[in-house]
Amino acid sequence: MTIKGRFAPSPTGRMHLGNIYTALLSWLSVKKQGGSWILRIEDLDPQRSKYEYARQIEDDLAWLGLAWDEGGLDDSGPSAPYSQSRRHDRYEEALCRLLDTGYCYPCRCRRADIMATQAPHQSDGRIIYGGTCRPVGLPVPWNTLADRSTDAAVRLYVPSDIIAFDDLIYGHQEVALDSHCGDFILRRADGAWAYQLAVVVDDAEMGVTEVMRGNDLLLSSAQQIYLYRLLGYEPPRFAHLPLIVNDAGRRLSKRDISLSMAQLRQRYSPPELIGIVARTAGLIPEATPVTPQELIPLFDITRLHATESITASASRASS
Numbered sequence: 001m002t003i004k005g006r007f008a009p010s011p012t013g014r015m016h017l018g019n020i021y022t023a024l025l026s027w028l029s030v031k032k033q034g035g036s037w038i039l040r041i042e043d044l045d046p047q048r049s050k051y052e053y054a055r056q057i058e059d060d061l062a063w064l065g066l067a068w069d070e071g072g073l074d075d076s077g078p079s080a081p082y083s084q085s086r087r088h089d090r091y092e093e094a095l096c097r098l099l100d101t102g103y104c105y106p107c108r109c110r111r112a113d114i115m116a117t118q119a120p121h122q123s124d125g126r127i128i129y130g131g132t133c134r135p136v137g138l139p140v141p142w143n144t145l146a147d148r149s150t151d152a153a154v155r156l157y158v159p160s161d162i163i164a165f166d167d168l169i170y171g172h173q174e175v176a177l178d179s180h181c182g183d184f185i186l187r188r189a190d191g192a193w194a195y196q197l198a199v200v201v202d203d204a205e206m207g208v209t210e211v212m213r214g215n216d217l218l219l220s221s222a223q224q225i226y227l228y229r230l231l232g233y234e235p236p237r238f239a240h241l242p243l244i245v246n247d248a249g250r251r252l253s254k255r256d257i258s259l260s261m262a263q264l265r266q267r268y269s270p271p272e273l274i275g276i277v278a279r280t281a282g283l284i285p286e287a288t289p290v291t292p293q294e295l296i297p298l299f300d301i302t303r304l305h306a307t308e309s310i311t312a313s314a315s316r317a318s319s
């Protein structure tokens with residue numbers, strides 16, 4: 001089996017230490033196994049995604065020495081295009097197959113209405129859909145549903161079964177989709193594709209065998225496994241990484257200017273910065289300058305921390 005990993009940034013801003021952490025570790029993991037690494041641009045959101053940010057991400061990865069084997073803005077590789085904004089026909093085709101299962105239905109509920117009926121503990125912004133628009137007696141063939149107009153969202157029914165999987169870092173996971181998210185959206189009312197559908201179609205069609213990313217997406221892997229099964233694809237292996245947080249314990253965002261690539265590139269050389277990230281991951285004891293290539297023999301996925309988060313420290317002299 002050809003090992004394929006990927007880095008799938010959303011070009012909505014400059015990368016920060018957390019993105020570099022994910023990029024470096026996913027690169028190391030596939031390189032250690034002799035595999036190849038894909039750069040996919042997740043620009044599904046036309047309002048927030050910018051071509052210039054995607055260009056900058058490429059420039060930052062190249063500066064760090066993290067070369068991709070496939071993908072990027074010039075679409076090199078057999079699964080082009082590698083930008084989600086140009087893959088609508090793939091998502092459309094997958095949606096048609098999902099409609100054929102009889103488990104999809106149109107939904108006109110607005111986010112605010114769903115939020116209003118939510119239990120107050122959903123502080124993470126997750127929406128658990130209660131099934132207001134779900135037709136009785138599913139599966140129901142899509143073409144027999146009365147309201148199939150394209151200005152409604154398309155939602156997918158989830159069964160009450162438990163989805164179980166073994167994360168390479170966080171171990172065995174069991175998720176009941178009906179209480180985790182409920183029936184979820186595949187295509188929004190405005191025609192935008194849902195991340196869950198796009199990521200599954202892309203990872204499957206690009207032949208990705210290992211998905212390494214932040215642990216904010218750990219549980220949504222269960223939604224993705226459900227989609228893999230419905231679409232008849234083999235799921236990849238999942239490996240989630242602790243989130244890199246700032247001193248206040250919050251995940252890094254554009255506000256953490258000092259940990260943004262713009263500033264990091266001014267303060268450090270590529271080997272210095274790779275050394276800082278490698279030390280954060282526990283790959284080396286001190287933040288000494290090192291290249292990604294030199295880290296390959298040191299990488300061991302079983303030694304990565306399965307903690308909730310890691311506090312960022314962009315300093316060479318950290319203890």
Ligand code: GLU
Nearest residue numbers: 008009010042199213217
């Ligand atoms: N595009 C997502 C992000 O930048 C990553 C999604 C994934 O790795 O599955 O956070």
